[in-house]
Amino acid sequence: MSRRFADRRALVTGGAAGIGLATARALAAEGARIALLDIDAPRLDETAAELRGTGAEVHALAASVADPDAVRAAFAELDSRWGGLDILVNNAGVIGKRAALDLTDEAWSRVMRINLDGVFYCAREAGRRMVAQGSGAIVNLGSIYSLVAAPERLAYCASKAAVAAMTKVLAIEWAAHGVRVNAVAPGYVETDLIAAAVRAGEIDTVPLARRTPVGRLARPDEIARAILFLLDPANAYVTGHMLAVDGGWTAYGYV
Template sequence: MARFAGQRALVTGGAAGIGLATARALAAEGARLALLDIDAARLEAAAAELHAAGAEALPILGSVAGPEPVAEAFARIDARWGGLDILVNNAGVIGKRAALDLTDEDWARVMRINLDGVFFCAREAGRRMVAQGSGAIVNLGSIYSLVAAPERLAYCASKAAVAAMTKVLAIEWAAHGVRVNAVAPGYVETDLIGAAVRAGELDTAPLVRRTPVGRLARPEEIARAILFLLDPANAYVTGHVLAVDGGWTAYGYV
C-alpha cells in the first residue's frame, strides 16, 4: 500500500524546485496535494502535471508572508478535504548582502517569508493536527541552520530560527500525536539557485569543490529525505534537523 494513501498534504512553494519534487513524491505515494505558491503560471502547470499523473491536486495562489493569506489557504483546504495530515513548509527566499549594507527592507523580507511564513503555516496546521491527534510537519531549513556564512546574515538567522522552532513545536505537540522535523539541505539545483547564478550573486564552482560528494543536490534527493521524516513508520523521529548536504556541515578542514 502507498505510504501516504488518502492523506491530505500541503506543500508551500510547491510549484517548482524542492517543493514540486516533494509534491510529486507524495502524489506517487497516494497523497492528496494542496500547493501554495505565488507564481500563478507555474502553480497551474504543477497542478495540471499532478492531475495528469492521477493525483488529486488543489492549486492555491497566495503567499505565506502574512497570517491572513495563510488562514485563507487553510480555509480552502478545510473546505475541500476537512483538514490536513501533512505540511511541508518549503517556501523561502535567499539573500546575499554584507551585514552593514543590509537594509531594514532586506531583513524584513527574508524574515517574513523564511521565518514568519513557517510559523504562520505551522500554527494553522498545528491547530488542526493537535485537534485530530495526528499529523506530521517538515520545515525546510538549510545548512545555514547549522553553520554560518558571510554576507548571509538574514538568511542564516532565519534558517537557524527555523531549526529552533522545529524543536520547540516538536516538544509541545508530541503528546498530541504530531511530529515536527526539519531538513537542512545544502546547495540544490533549483531555479532559485539558477537565478542567483544569473544575477552574479552566486558561483557554483567553489560550492561543488567545497562539497565532499563533489556536486550539488538534486531536488528529488531532498524530497526523499522529506518523505522519510513524514513516513508514519518513523513515528519515533521528532524534533530532528536532518542535514542533506553531501557532507558540507561535516567537513571542517580547508
C-alpha cells in the first residue's frame, strides 16, 4: 500500500457512514490523519473506534455542517490539535423526493442548509487555513444531479448544481495560493441513505440499476477512490473539475 497521504491532516464531513466512511478508510490506509465530522454522535464514535483499530490517528467531531458556529468551533479544535488542515472532503448531505408544488419552505431550507450552506461553511474555514499556508486540496460531493435533472428533486438538484458552480469559483480564486478545489458527481451508490429512501418508498433501485449503463449501483469505495485521485498531489494540475463517477449515467441520453 502506498503512503501518498502520509501525515496529511484530513477532515471528512458526513464521515460516520457511506461514502464519507469509505473515504476516511482509504485516506487512513494511506497514512493520513483523519478528523470525522458528523451529526450522528453514536455512529461517529463507532466509526472512529473502527479506524483507530487499524492504527490510524482519528479525531471525532460531533456537529452539523449546517451550523456555522459549530463548523467554526470544529475547525478551531483542529487548529489546536493539528495546527492546520491539508485536505477537506465535503461529503455531508441529504436527499429528498417531493413534487415542486408540494415542496415546503422547511423541506427546501433543510436541503439547502446541509447540501449547500454546509459545503460553503466548511470550504470557507478550510480555505482560510489552506490559503494562509499556501497548500491544500478540497473535494466537494456533487451528484449526477449537479449535471442533469430529475423530477421531484428540485431542492436536491438545485443544491448540487450550486455545489458544482461553487467548486469552480473557489478553484479559480484559490489556485494562485496553492489550493485545489474539485468535485465528484456520483451516480446512485449503495449507502444507508439510499437504503432509507428505498424503505420510505422514495426510490426503487431495480430500475435505477437498469438505467445505469454498467447495470448496477456504485459501491462507496469506488467513489472514495475517485476522491483520492482528485486529492492526490500527483494531480496538482487538476482543479475546478467535476468528475462524474456514475457508471455512464450522465453520458446515456437514450430512453
